[in-house]
Amino acid sequence: MPKGGIMANKDQPKLKKFSPFQTLVFNSLAQEIKERPVIIFHDTEQNYYYYIKARDARLDNGRLKNPFQGEILIPKSDKPNTLFTKDSYLDCSQIFYMRDSELEELVKNNPKTEILHSKELEFDQVKKMFNKINECLKSKPPFIVISKVSYDSKTKTTKSEVQYASDWYLKNDYAQAIAEVDNIEEIKELEELKNKLHNEKNQLRLDLFETVLREARREYRKEKVYNPLFEWITKNKFIQKGLNTIEIIHEYNKLSSPLVPETINGDTIYICLVNNKWEDRRDFSLSERLEQTNFKSMIDWFKKNDLDINMESFRQFRKSMQESQDLGELLYFYKLEEQLKQDLSKLEKKYKKDGPKMKM
Numbered sequence: 449m450p451k452g453g454i455m456a457n458k459d460q461p462k463l464k465k466f467s468p469f470q471t472l473v474f475n476s477l478a479q480e481i482k483e484r485p486v487i488i489f490h491d492t493e494q495n496y497y498y499y500i501k502a503r504d505a506r507l508d509n510g511r512l513k514n515p516f517q518g519e520i521l522i523p524k525s526d527k528p529n530t531l532f533t534k535d536s537y538l539d540c541s542q543i544f545y546m547r548d549s550e551l552e553e554l555v556k557n558n559p560k561t562e563i564l565h566s567k568e569l570e571f572d573q574v575k576k577m578f579n580k581i582n583e584c585l586k587s588k589p590p591f592i593v594i595s596k597v598s599y600d601s602k603t604k605t606t607k608s609e610v611q612y613a614s615d616w617y618l619k620n621d622y623a624q625a626i627a628e629v630d631n632i633e634e635i636k637e638l639e640e641l642k643n644k645l646h647n648e649k650n651q652l653r654l655d656l657f658e659t660v661l662r663e664a665r666r667e668y669r670k671e672k673v674y675n676p677l678f679e680w681i682t683k684n685k686f687i688q689k690g691l692n693t694i695e696i697i698h699e700y701n702k703l704s705s706p707l708v709p710e711t712i713n714g715d716t717i718y719i720c721l722v723n724n725k726w727e728d729r730r731d732f733s734l735s736e737r738l739e740q741t742n743f744k745s746m747i748d749w750f751k752k753n754d755l756d757i758n759m760e761s762f763r764q765f766r767k768s769m770q771e772s773q774d775l776g777e778l779l780y781f782y783k784l785e786e787q788l789k790q791d792l793s794k795l796e797k798k799y800k801k802d803g804p805k806m807k808m
Contacts, residue, residue, distance in 0.1 A: 471483075471606070472485045472499070472544070472546070472554075472563070472597060472606060473485055473501045473542075473544065474544070474595055474597070474608035474610075475593075475617070475621040475624075475625075476542075476593045476595075476610055476613035476614075476617035476618050476621045476645070477610070477618070477621050477622065477625055477638055477641055477642065477645075478595070478607070478608040478609070478610050478641070479621070479625060481501075483501040483502060483503050483539075484501060484502045484503070484536075484563075484564055485499045485500075485501060485502075485544070485563050485564065486499055486500050486501065486502050486538060486563070486564040486565065486566055487499045487563060487564070487565045487566060487567075488500055488566050488577065488581075488664070489566075489664040489667075489668070490548065491545075491660055491664070492548075494660075495547060495548050495549065496545045496546060496547060496548060497545065497546050497547075497548050497551050498543060498544070498545045498660070498664070499543075499544050499545070499546070499563070500538055500539055500540060500542060500543060500544070500577075500581075501538075501539050501542055501544075502522075502536045502537065502538050502539070502564060503536065503537050503539070504534050504535070504536060504537075505521055505522075505534070505535040505536050505537045506534070506535055512535070513537070515537055516537070516539070517541065517591065518539055518540050518541025518542070518580065518584050518591060518592075519537040519538060519539050519540065519541075520537070520538050520540060520576055520577060520580050521535065521536075521537060522535070522536045522537070522538055522569065522573055523535050524536075525568060527568065530568055531564045531565070531568060532564070532568055532569075538577060540577060540580035540581040540583075540584055541581075541584040541591050541592050541593065541614075541617075542592070542593045542595070542617075543581070543592065543593065543594045543595070543657065544594075544595050544596075544597050544608075545594075545595075545596055545597070546596070546597040546598065546599070547598070547599075550598060550599040550601075551563075551599065553599065553601050554599045554601075554606070557601060557604060558604075570709075571672055571709035571710065572709070574668060578661070578664075578665050578668070581661060582661065585654065585657070585658060585661070589614060589615070590612070590614055590654060591614050591616065592612065592614055592654070593610065593612065593613045593614065593617050594610075594611045594612040594613075594653055594654070594657055595608045595609065595610050595611065596608070596609045596611055597609075610641075610645055611650050611653040612645075612649065612650050612653045612654055613645045615646060618642045618645055618646055619642075622638060622639070622642045625638050626638060626639075670723055672708065672709060673708045673709070673710060673712075673716065673720070674716075674719060674720035674723045674724070675720075675724070676707045676708050677707060677708055677712060677716065677717065677720045678720045678721065678723070678724045680700075680707055681696065681717070681720070681721070681734075682734070684699070686699065687721075687734050687737050687738050687741070688737075690741055691741070692738070692741045692742050692744075692745040693714045693717055693718075693738065693742050693780060694714075694745070694769075694773055696717055697712060697713070697714070697717070697773070700712055713780070714773075714780030715780055717738070718735060718738070718780065718783070721734045721735035721738060722735050739783050739784075739787065742780070742783070742784060743784060743787050743788075746762075746765055746784055746788075749765055749768075750765065757788075757791075757792070758792065759785075759788070759789070759792070762784070762785060762788055766781050769781075
């Protein structure tokens with residue numbers, strides 16, 4: 449899994465303006481194309497860099513080009529020393545991966561070959577990129593090309609092994625390729641490759657990439673959202689002080705500037721605790737302690753509003769909280785409902801055992 453996430457380690461290839469001695473980007477028939485590579489994440493467990501390609505988004509007269517299917521627009525950046533000096537289209541439908549040692553060797557042997565990196569992008573832009581890649585991967589049929597690129601340090605050449613290619617790309621790239629070829633043997637080779645890739649769709653390659661992509665997205669959110677939030681919560685000992693989720697959100701909203709690049713809710717807080725509890729044994733029970741505090745706060749709300757402890761009261765509580773707070777949908781209320789059902793089930797069993805003397 450890509451434990452390195454989208455942020456590559458300190459030994460990643462140096463990133464400057466792209467000046468290709470040869471291409472790192474290929475079409476669905478493994479032919480070189482002159483577009484800029486953009487690293488999207490570094491899989492430090494399997495030791496691969498994954499990257500996509502970029503092209504200028506504007507014509508010479510400044511007008512915006514029409515995007516192709518699978519592309520997203522990334523405006524030029526105003527950051528100092530940025531590599532995204534022009535409006536660019538990122539093609540999220542063509543995925544390349546390469547051994548990190550080979551890419552680093554390539555850059556070492558060719559100092560003028562420098563590569564863009566999505567770590568320069570804003571959080572929302574990276575989310576958009578990941579979402580578009582996933583959309584291309586999950587479309588019916590998949591609209592994606594996956595290619596393994598290798599570098600031979602002896603011959604100083606790169607080559608592509610196409611592992612999956614959608615029929616649209618095969619048809620389009622084949623039509624363009626034969627229009628530029630006069631040699632009948634070369635045309636036959638291209639047709640054979642096109643037919644082979646059409647007939648041998650490697651679903652396993654798609655499944656493997658989907659797993660790697662999902663882990664990379666998770667690691668990116670952990671780095672940008674969950675880790676900073678976890679550190680802030682533990683530093684201030686909010687859970688040890690008995691604050692519930694709503695109170696922690698109120699404390700967060702008092703900050704002069706946000707710690708993370710998105711609005712936090714109850715689900716965000718819970719996930720940040722779960723994601724970190726295995727990495728720090730001292731805080732193993734933080735998520736469970738917060739669940740207990742939240743449950744007690746809910747029961748107190750029932751009492752304050754003269755409500756019995758039952759599922760109808762929970763529904764009223766949920767409606768009231770949803771109208772006044774952004775607590776998320778998936779985990780915050782689910783955990784409360786789950787615990788309430790368990791407690792009610794225990795009471796019901798005890799009632800049946802002890803008879804009518806037991807008050808529900």
